[in-house]
Every structure is written in structure tokens, then in C-alpha cells.
Amino acid sequence: MAGHSQFKNIMHRKGAQDAKKAKVFTKLIRELTTAARAGQPDPAANPRLRAAIQAARAANMPKDTVERAVKRGAGGDGADNYEEVRYEGYGPGGVAVIVEALTDNRNRTAGEVRAAFSKNGGTLGETNSVAFMFDRVGEIVFPAAAASGEAMFEAALEAGADDCQSDDNHVITCNQDDFAQVREVLEKQFGDPESAKLVWRPKTGTPIEGEKAETLFKMIEVLEDSDDVQQVYANFEISEDELSKLAS
Known part of the structure; x- marks a missing residue:
């Protein structure tokens, strides 16, 4: 997985x-x-x-x-002006990690992200140091009840999407340049999706297990615990058995 x-x-x-x-x-x-x-x-x-x-x-x-x-x-009320910032680096086991944040204090956020990496066997790099290992794609998620897997797959491809994976829900992916069009077409046909956003999808995976896997997930959890961090993406691959051990 x-x-x-x-x-x-x-x-x-x-x-x-x-x-x-x-x-x-x-x-x-x-x-x-x-x-x-x-x-x-x-x-x-x-x-x-x-x-x-x-x-x-x-x-x-x-x-x-x-x-x-x-x-x-x-502008109806006073509001903090949040800035979009992206951090990149490597976690335990050489796993590539991308962190997206919205912050009103870059120094605070950078310090928190750097600490999360360094305290958990990771290394924070420069911008674009690992982004080349990911594709920027549109991701649209519909509930399973919205349509059958076959119907959603056909509709997604007709709308211009690249793929549709159906399990507990329907996850449609498309080129980022086609994202707005694909979302609009599918929304008209199936209603509001559960989510629709641009995401980072790994091109290849880095296998990880044991203590390194446990440390990596601890690092991700620390990052996601920050109010400033919006999303964390990583290119790890882990077996079902290993996943069960970590979840127990």
C-alpha cells in the first residue's frame, strides 16, 4: 500500500x-x-x-x-493574512515529504516544521528538493453512493479525468490544468463531492517498515498537529501486515 x-x-x-x-x-x-x-x-x-x-x-x-x-x-471583519508556504524534505528511510502550510508567521512555522523533521530522523531541504518526485494533480472524491464504480469511471473519463478508483468512495484524478473542467462536469452530474483539491501524488514509492515506519508516522503526526500545517504528503510504501502492526 x-x-x-x-x-x-x-x-x-x-x-x-x-x-x-x-x-x-x-x-x-x-x-x-x-x-x-x-x-x-x-x-x-x-x-x-x-x-x-x-x-x-x-x-x-x-x-x-x-x-x-x-x-x-x-473583509467583513479583521482577519489574519495567511501566507501559503511549502516545505520539502526527507523523512526516516529516505521517504520524500511535502508539507503545505497556511501561516501568519513564517519563522514560527519554519521552526516547527524543521523541529518535526530533525527530531524524528528527517532532513528538511530546499523548495523543489523532492517535488520532482511527485505529480501535481487534481483529486475529486465522491461518496460511494453517488454512482456505481463503472458509471463513475465512465463519467470521469468522459469529463477528461485520467483515472477513477472506487472502493469506500470514488477518487478521481486528473491533470491539474483540467481540474476545474472535470470538477464542474462531475458536480453537475453527481452533485457536490466530498472534496475537490489539487494534491501531490508520488511518482514512485519508497518501501518502509519496522522502526523507521513507526518514526515516519510519528513525524507526520507531529507535523499535522501544527495549526499552520494544512496537508502532508509522503511517498512511502508499506505492507498490509506492517500497517496492521502500526495500527494496533
């Missing part, structure tokens, strides 16, 4: 999602505020804001909390 979703699987098995609900809301509020500030406050005319609102709904964020965040970003 490869990719960051396996880390999410482990955290879900440990029940960490509910324990971190407040931090999830904090990250979503930052994205809502930034999206509203960067474009129009109308989600129909602002795809990034629409995606942020969809993510907030999926996390069961109260409607009034969403509206306040959008209002702050649009």
Missing part, C-alpha cells in the same frame, strides 16, 4: 480523528478565510472557496462558523 492515505487509515483506526476535531476546524477556517480573501466571497464564482466549504461540511462544521470565516476573509 502506498501514499499518505495509509497514514490516515492508521489514525482512523486509533480513533485520532475525533480527538483532533478542533484542530481540523482550525485548519478549515484558515482555508475558508484564505480562499475568500484570494477570490470572490461567492462560492459559485470561487472554486477554491467552494471546495473549502465542501470540506467544512464534510467535517460537520457549523454553518455559522463557515459563514464567519468567509466574512472575515472577504
Whole structure:
């Protein structure tokens, strides 16, 4: 099994999602505020804001909390001006890691990210030091109930997507230049997706197991525990047996 979703699987098995609900809301509020500030406050005319609102709904964020965040970003209230920053480096076992953050204090965030890497056997590098090992792609996720796997696959390809993987949900991937078009076509056919965003997808995986795997997941957890960090991507590959050990 490869990719960051396996880390999410482990955290879900440990029940960490509910324990971190407040931090999830904090990250979503930052994205809502930034999206509203960067474009129009109308989600129909602002795809990034629409995606942020969809993510907030999926996390069961109260409607009034969403509206306040959008209002702050649009200039209705005083709001922090968050800056988008990307960090790259290597974790234990030579796993390539990309960290995306929204911060109002670059020095604080850089210090937290650097500490997470160095204290867990990783090395923080320069921008673009590992990005070449990933593809920047659009990812659209629909619930399994939206359509059958075959129907979603056919619709995704017709819309211009590159692939559709169906299991607990439907995960559609496409070229980043086609992202807006693919999302718009599929939304008209299947309604609002669970999420729609640009992500970093590993081109190749780095096998990892044992103590190095445990340390890597600890590092990722520390990074995601930061209010400033929005997403963490890593190119690790791990077996089902190893995954079960870590989740137990």
C-alpha cells in the first residue's frame, strides 16, 4: 500500500480523528478565510472557496462558523493574512515529504516544521528538493453512493479525468490544468463531492517498515498537529501486515 492515505487509515483506526476535531476546524477556517480573501466571497464564482466549504461540511462544521470565516476573509471583519508556504524534505528511510502550510508567521512555522523533521530522523531541504518526485494533480472524491464504480469511471473519463478508483468512495484524478473542467462536469452530474483539491501524488514509492515506519508516522503526526500545517504528503510504501502492526 502506498501514499499518505495509509497514514490516515492508521489514525482512523486509533480513533485520532475525533480527538483532533478542533484542530481540523482550525485548519478549515484558515482555508475558508484564505480562499475568500484570494477570490470572490461567492462560492459559485470561487472554486477554491467552494471546495473549502465542501470540506467544512464534510467535517460537520457549523454553518455559522463557515459563514464567519468567509466574512472575515472577504473583509467583513479583521482577519489574519495567511501566507501559503511549502516545505520539502526527507523523512526516516529516505521517504520524500511535502508539507503545505497556511501561516501568519513564517519563522514560527519554519521552526516547527524543521523541529518535526530533525527530531524524528528527517532532513528538511530546499523548495523543489523532492517535488520532482511527485505529480501535481487534481483529486475529486465522491461518496460511494453517488454512482456505481463503472458509471463513475465512465463519467470521469468522459469529463477528461485520467483515472477513477472506487472502493469506500470514488477518487478521481486528473491533470491539474483540467481540474476545474472535470470538477464542474462531475458536480453537475453527481452533485457536490466530498472534496475537490489539487494534491501531490508520488511518482514512485519508497518501501518502509519496522522502526523507521513507526518514526515516519510519528513525524507526520507531529507535523499535522501544527495549526499552520494544512496537508502532508509522503511517498512511502508499506505492507498490509506492517500497517496492521502500526495500527494496533
